[in-house]
Amino acid sequence: MVSINKSRGDRSLRSLVDPDNGLIARDTYVNEAIYQQELEQIFSRAWLFVGHETQVPNPGDFIRSRMGEEEVILVRDRKDQRLHVFLNSCRHKGMKVCRYDDGNTLVFTCPFHGWSYDTDGRLVGVPYYNDAYSKELDKSKWGLHEVAQIANYHGTIWATWDSKAPSFEDYVGSWAPSIQHCFQSTDGEDNGVELFSPVMKWRIPTNWKFPGFSFAGDAAHVAMTHRSVNAASIGPQGNRGGSERFPMTAPFPSQVYSSADHDLGHGGQNTIYENTGARPYRDTWHTVPGVDEYYRMTNEKKQKKYAGKYMPPGGHGGGHFCIFPNVILDHWRILLWHPHGVGQTESWRMFQVDKEAPKLVKDAQRRYVMRYCGPGGLTESDDMENWNYAFPASLGTIAQRLDYNFEMGLGHSHPDEEWPGVTLNYRISEEPARARFRRWLEFMEASSWDDIHPVKKDKK
């Protein structure tokens, strides 16, 4: 645990974070030492989202991704086709061994002195191995540095640098079905989506927690931040609906809540279904003839699949949640907030689409997400301004004496009987952010995974 000397005295991390009362000291967002500790104790321990298997479908396919501040390579091995995640740094003197965004390769050859690595990470080529190294270099010890654990969960690829981290399933706990659901196609089939390429990547001058901890669950910002987008009518309904939002859903006995897992830190906004079955389809794509026909057809399949069964919380159209610490998932997009310095965030967007959808549908979906998302997205652009300027306005000596207010919904939550470990609150609340900070504090105080819930199963 670090103590930081501030004008308000010597304050421990615990005194900066008070989820029970919804008070979070601004130091947590602007303090450089705290940021460095986050890299060390959160991003090098937690399970992080790395990519999706459809980004690397063939042997030798790779993409460059990130874990925290650092670059990694997600690659499918040429021989056994297994997926690997490596730090993008040559073991010799640290050069990036991969500087392409994506592609297919036989080996990763370092441009500095020419060490080359197989797609399974083994060091296979060292110039002057015979003459200068006298064949004495133990190549087996100098392969690319690989993550400690990797998981492929319904097509999504996750990794952690910590061998003591619990299994991915234990890490996500009761959120697993919701993740699974985000990667089903609209007919309810598992692993039914692929991602569009390339990834949108851009920098926002703010601390990663502004978007990371608030985006999923901060339903309160929509009415104010996004008021102007309704004037633009970017929704698939065109001018008829006028809405910025994703297709409006048909009525179905269900309730939208803000959802929070105070043990694991995950949560956001989720729909709890009160009846079995899937909701009926409502036509929304008035601007693109043919799209509704496809989605109506897939929805009928889903209704059959879920006949007599409850949809998991936050199925299609109903979920939008953070998996601690920095990825937010819904059924149509993946939002990543990579820390890039205490006051810089590298934001990434990826978008799912039904693998089997006809081109007409894929095109409509793609054009919609480009209108909505990213630095040019009519909806998301206004988020950037707020996250950007909240940061410098929190930096000052006086500003740092103040807390951020996360009180919304305090004392009005209730546990969900069906959904273990999850607390529900009114659909607009800061319950998810409070849970995130509780988890944040746990990671920041713990000296290892031994002190973090859930401890690895094979321990004690």
Add this chain to the structure above:
Amino acid sequence: MAFSLDTMEQTLERLLLEREIEQFLYNEAELLDERRFSEWIDLIADDMHYHMPIRRNVKFGEHHRENSDSDSEISWFDEGKETLAGRVRQINTGIHWCEEPFSRVRHLVSNIQVDSVDGDEVHVRSRFIVYTNRLADEVNLFVGKREDVLRRDPDTQWKIAKRTIILDQNVLLEKVITTFF
């Protein structure tokens, strides 16, 4: 040196066309910088395609993949007049926070080259530097190239029928792109 009359006429015609196109592009930049967005929208053909691809870092020999494809991939912008007009309506609400208050924007357009003339359409290339300055100290710089198809029009002289904007960035270093190119 002797010019044939024919060549001379052709040269003159070409010079006049180039001059006309240059003036059109400069005037367009003026409209944008002076925030006369509705007048700018009037310069856009109804079937216009506005595309700003995302630029990839790709291996030598794979440069056909460098710019994201408008037919199947994700771009910064890939839209038509309707969405552009929606952007203008959004800015004109006065509550589009990333452009409220307005940024100070300057479009510097140069290297204008008329590539080919095809009936009433001309293919034109140009380079741009777009400088934006926002609130107290926010500075953004967009540098790149445009490939336009301009179409003769009885009302506005020319309309922009197609515009591809090749922005020279990979990870976008600006938090938003709320200006037009």
